[in-house]
Amino acid sequence: MRNIILLAVSLFALLGFALWGVWELWFSVDGEVVMSIHGFIALAAGSVFTLLLGGGLMWLAFYSSKHGYDEREIDPDDEL
Incomplete structure (x- = not known):
C-alpha cells in the first residue's frame, strides 16, 4: 500500500512539474499570446x-x- 501511495505522489508531482513547465513556456514566448477563454477550454477539453x-x-x-x-x-x- 505504501508503494502505491509513493508511486501516486511521484506521478502527480511529475504531472505538476510538467504543467508548470508548459505554463512557463507558453507565456515566455516572444510576442503576446492571444487566446480567449474559449480556446483554453477547448484545449483543456x-x-x-x-x-x-x-x-x-x-x-x-x-x-x-x-x-x-x-x-x-x-x-x-x-493437426498441430
Missing part, C-alpha cells in the same frame, strides 16, 4: 478527452488479454 481515450483503449487491450479474447481458437480437428 481536447487534452482530457485524448487522455481518456488513450486510457480506455489501454484498458480494453489489458481486459481482452486478461480474459482470453486474444487467444487463438484451437479446432480439435486441426
Whole structure:
C-alpha cells in the first residue's frame, strides 16, 4: 500500500512539474499570446478527452488479454 501511495505522489508531482513547465513556456514566448477563454477550454477539453481515450483503449487491450479474447481458437480437428 505504501508503494502505491509513493508511486501516486511521484506521478502527480511529475504531472505538476510538467504543467508548470508548459505554463512557463507558453507565456515566455516572444510576442503576446492571444487566446480567449474559449480556446483554453477547448484545449483543456481536447487534452482530457485524448487522455481518456488513450486510457480506455489501454484498458480494453489489458481486459481482452486478461480474459482470453486474444487467444487463438484451437479446432480439435486441426493437426498441430
